[in-house]
Amino acid sequence: MKKFAFLILIVVFTAASSCSKSDTSPDSDSDNPLVGTWEMTLDASYSIKFIFAANNTGSFTETYDGVADASNSFTYTTSGNTLTITVAGSDSAASGTYSISGNILTVNLDGETYTLTKQ
Numbered sequence: 001m002k003k004f005a006f007l008i009l010i011v012v013f014t015a016a017s018s019c020s021k022s023d024t025s026p027d028s029d030s031d032n033p034l035v036g037t038w039e040m041t042l043d044a045s046y047s048i049k050f051i052f053a054a055n056n057t058g059s060f061t062e063t064y065d066g067v068a069d070a071s072n073s074f075t076y077t078t079s080g081n082t083l084t085i086t087v088a089g090s091d092s093a094a095s096g097t098y099s100i101s102g103n104i105l106t107v108n109l110d111g112e113t114y115t116l117t118k119q
Contacts, residue, residue: 033100034078038116050116052076058085083107 034052041047045065052058061071073088084095096109103118 032078034076034083034098034105037119038105039119040114040116049119 032052032054035054037049037051039047039049047063048060049063050058050060056077057073057075059071059073062069074085075088076083076085078084078098081097081099082095083098084093086093094109096107098105098107100106105116105118107114107116
């Protein structure tokens, strides 16, 4: 069920956005612990990589069987432990709570918990 809910989220992000390029390179000088590259592997053939930049922009890439399949850019905001992501070209946003412990990012969204590892 977790995979399905997250896949729905990614499909919504991808479908609601347009293709555009922005600078989503992480800035290592940032005080924001969210800044960097985070990856979630859902099974042996499917993973999603998120890049959070210091300027509150980012990108994500879905990879199937080692081949990048879909990607898009987004903006994000944080307030306390709440993370809100809006995909480029979309009026809708996904929001949930998050926590970081060492190199593990945990995001709770719509009753589901997702764990990403910092790369």
